[in-house]
Amino acid sequence: MRPWQALPVTSENLIGVPRHVPPLVLVTGPEQVLADRAVASVLTQLRVTFPQLDVVRLDAATYTPGDVIAHAAPSLFGEDKAIVVADVDEAGDELQGDLLALLAVGLEPGSTLIVRHKGGNRGRKVLDAMTGAGARVLEAPAIKTDRDKTDFATHEFRAAGRRATAGAISALIEAVGSNVAELASACQQLIADTTGVIDEAVVTTYHGGKVVATGFRVADATLAGNASEALRLLRHAIAAGVDPVPIVAVLAQQLRQLVRVGNAGRGRSVDIARDLGLAPWQVDKANRLLPGWSAEGLGRSIQALAAADAEVKGGGRDAVFAVERAILTITDERQPR
Amino acid sequence: MSVWRDVVGQEPALAVLQRAVTDPAALTQTWLFTGPPGSGRSIVARAFAAALECPDGGCGDCHECRTAYDGTHADVDLVSTEGLFINVKQTRSLVELAARRPSVGRWRVIIIEDADRLNDHSGNALLKAVEEPTSRTVWMLCAPSLEDVLVTIRSRARHVRLRTPPPEAVAELLVRRDGVDPSVAINAARAAQSHVGFARRLATDEGARIRRRDTLRLATSIHGVGDAVDAAADLVKIADEEKERSLDDRNRAETQRLLETLGADPGARTQPPHVRAQLNALEKEQRTRATRVGRDVIDRALTDLTSMYRDALVRHTGSGRPLVNEDHVAAVDHLAAIMTSEQLLGCMETIGVARERIDANVAPLLALEAMALDLRLPR
Numbered sequence: 144m145r146p147w148q149a150l151p152v153t154s155e156n157l158i159g160v161p162r163h164v165p166p167l168v169l170v171t172g173p174e175q176v177l178a179d180r181a182v183a184s185v186l187t188q189l190r191v192t193f194p195q196l197d198v199v200r201l202d203a204a205t206y207t208p209g210d211v212i213a214h215a216a217p218s219l220f221g222e223d224k225a226i227v228v229a230d231v232d233e234a235g236d237e238l239q240g241d242l243l244a245l246l247a248v249g250l251e252p253g254s255t256l257i258v259r260h261k262g263g264n265r266g267r268k269v270l271d272a273m274t275g276a277g278a279r280v281l282e283a284p285a286i287k288t289d290r291d292k293t294d295f296a297t298h299e300f301r302a303a304g305r306r307a308t309a310g311a312i313s314a315l316i317e318a319v320g321s322n323v324a325e326l327a328s329a330c331q332q333l334i335a336d337t338t339g340v341i342d343e344a345v346v347t348t349y350h351g352g353k354v355v356a357t358g359f360r361v362a363d364a365t366l367a368g369n370a371s372e373a374l375r376l377l378r379h380a381i382a383a384g385v386d387p388v389p390i391v392a393v394l395a396q397q398l399r400q401l402v403r404v405g406n407a408g409r410g411r412s413v414d415i416a417r418d419l420g421l422a423p424w425q426v427d428k429a430n431r432l433l434p435g436w437s438a439e440g441l442g443r444s445i446q447a448l449a450a451a452d453a454e455v456k457g458g459g460r461d462a463v464f465a466v467e468r469a470i471l472t473i474t475d476e477r478q479p480r
Numbered sequence: 481m482s483v484w485r486d487v488v489g490q491e492p493a494l495a496v497l498q499r500a501v502t503d504p505a506a507l508t509q510t511w512l513f514t515g516p517p518g519s520g521r522s523i524v525a526r527a528f529a530a531a532l533e534c535p536d537g538g539c540g541d542c543h544e545c546r547t548a549y550d551g552t553h554a555d556v557d558l559v560s561t562e563g564l565f566i567n568v569k570q571t572r573s574l575v576e577l578a579a580r581r582p583s584v585g586r587w588r589v590i591i592i593e594d595a596d597r598l599n600d601h602s603g604n605a606l607l608k609a610v611e612e613p614t615s616r617t618v619w620m621l622c623a624p625s626l627e628d629v630l631v632t633i634r635s636r637a638r639h640v641r642l643r644t645p646p647p648e649a650v651a652e653l654l655v656r657r658d659g660v661d662p663s664v665a666i667n668a669a670r671a672a673q674s675h676v677g678f679a680r681r682l683a684t685d686e687g688a689r690i691r692r693r694d695t696l697r698l699a700t701s702i703h704g705v706g707d708a709v710d711a712a713a714d715l716v717k718i719a720d721e722e723k724e725r726s727l728d729d730r731n732r733a734e735t736q737r738l739l740e741t742l743g744a745d746p747g748a749r750t751q752p753p754h755v756r757a758q759l760n761a762l763e764k765e766q767r768t769r770a771t772r773v774g775r776d777v778i779d780r781a782l783t784d785l786t787s788m789y790r791d792a793l794v795r796h797t798g799s800g801r802p803l804v805n806e807d808h809v810a811a812v813d814h815l816a817a818i819m820t821s822e823q824l825l826g827c828m829e830t831i832g833v834a835r836e837r838i839d840a841n842v843a844p845l846l847a848l849e850a851m852a853l854d855l856r857l858p859r
Binding site: 402452 | 840842
């Protein structure tokens with residue numbers, strides 16, 4: 144079961160039970176969207192037990208020494224409190240010391256301490272003290288690969304009782320997948336604003352024309368000889384803030400791989416990959432692209448790219464134009480099959 | 481033995497300097513030595529400093545001579561930088577130093593080994609001190625060419641131009657000083673194009689010879705596009721090896737020394753924060769240096785490669801001038817046979833373009849690939 148599938152808990156099945164959440168909760172992991180949700184769901188569960196819950200939010204960056212202790216101290220009115228401490232992985236010595244002191248003393252019966260930690264070694268002592276004291280640990284692992292994102296989006300729709308086609312989900316990830324928070328809110332928007340099955344047409348209505356373009360996608364389109372697609376992606380990438388320098392670097396790397404794989408002759412891709420120090424899939428990809436290429440064409444492409452790199456690095460007036468021209472030269476060099 | 485013994489092939493310059501040593505009226509107090517890399521600018525400056533401090537005008541054996549030449553003399557200061565610039569803070573302290581009387585010797589000598597790395601700021605800070613030094617201070621500035629020095633400094637200094645020493649003179653030095661076999665020495669001197677330091681390395685270091693041979697082989701081995709891409713990768717690899725060789729030991733020694741200075745335990749797996757901060761700063765500095773050395777090494781390899789085409793061109797003209805690569809005559813003749821003069825010039829031009837590109841921050845591998853593609857042999 145993926146961690147986020149465990150998080151949403153509805154309040155119905157909780158009513159009538161005195162306390163479901165242990166007084167200590169630890170949320171670890173870099174994915175902020177998941178961590179936010181974990182905290183929100185913990186607070187929801189707490190409110191079932193303590194309807195008058197008072198939530199105190201503290202942050203490592205703006206922490207004033209003594210705050211944790213002061214908030215955790217018994218109050219005259221006996222409110223129930225949840226203290227949420229964010230970014231303990233950036234905590235200074237004061238915050239860590241205060242938390243450790245508090246953990247050593249123990250919390251008041253109505254209080255809950257929720258600690259968020261993104262990762263790394265700083266604040267490790269606090270983490271160990273929390274787990275040692277029997278804290279509930281919730282994880283918020285990074286959502287990086289397209290597969291993770293697909294799982295995430297699929298689950299978003301399913302949790303809301305909606306069905307989405309595979310095409311719709313891949314279109315959605317293509318449009319807003321670079322940022323998980325954005326992906327999450329896009330999912331929520333689609334759930335709230337549409338009815339019925341969510342298909343590709345629905346996604347296009349909301350997110351059409353928006354593409355997350357990277358240097359790699361520009362390079363793929365270029366080497367496939369697809370000039371218009373390559374230029375479109377390049378414009379997208381530049382508009383989204385990708386620098387021309389890495390785009391040229393990726394193009395150079397891919398051209399180099401084509402030349403080297405083409406030069407290696409026939410053989411099993413695993414063997415070629417080992418000889419050239421590449422991954423087997425890189426060799427397979429190059430082999431798929433190679434039929435449209437001549438050695439001379441690749442050579443001229445590399446030279447055009449070197450000239451473009453010089454212009455991008457300050458030798459020319461317009462870096463983007465230099466890359467565009469190089470892309471057009473390269474796509475021209477590829478013979479249509 | 482004279483203190484001038486390591487200065488090779490600079491007779492015209494030596495005459496001027498020796499007259500300045502013997503005749504106090506001929507001594508200017510600000511000197512500017514220029515000459516191509518490897519011509520021995522700083523060696524000339526240090527020998528001159530030693531001659532000034534020596535009671536016998538440069539015997540080469542007395543305490544004054546030896547310490548001044550090594551840069552450990554109390555009144556001789558050597559200034560150089562490994563960064564991009566000599567900064568203004570450094571030069572201000574030099575100005576202060578220049579105002580003091582010499583403590584043991586006759587003159588206070590300040591040698592700036594890379595005056596070309598003075599920027600506007602630090603150069604301007606020097607102007608006053610350089611124009612009217614106190615009566616016992618002598619400034620010596622070294623730079624590759626006049627154009628590398630601020631015009632305002634240039635006009636305040638007496639200029640001594642050093643020439644590229646003849647290979648025979650460099651070979652003679654290698655034989656005399658390093659005990660190199662004469663035939664090896666002359667080949668090394670020619671191959672290094674009279675750069676004394678490189679000639680010495682070629683003559684004494686087998687690895688340097690192999691790396692050079694590998695570089696030169698590229699000129700006659702690039703046939704197809706695949707060869708060109710491989711050749712560029714080889715060049716980068718050769719350069720990396722050379723860089724590692726020259727930097728690794730040094731970096732390790734520096735780190736070790738820093739740890740000792742800070743009183744940290746070199747064997748510890750993790751260092752305390754204040755030590756770590758210093759270590760990071762040092763590593764950053766070492767990385768900058770590695771970039772610079774890496775570029776210098778590639779530049780040197782390209783110089784070697786150019787010399788092959790130059791030699792082939794010499795063969796075409798039939799002028800009978802000595803070749804740079806006497807030890808690779810067969811390859812030179814092969815190139816001369818299969819390429820026209822225009823093509824040879826084109827190759828040299830291509831190498832020049834690659835050099836400019838690398839200088840302008842183009843990824844070295846890409847620039848070299850483009851170059852290697854143009855260096856393909858005609859079918």
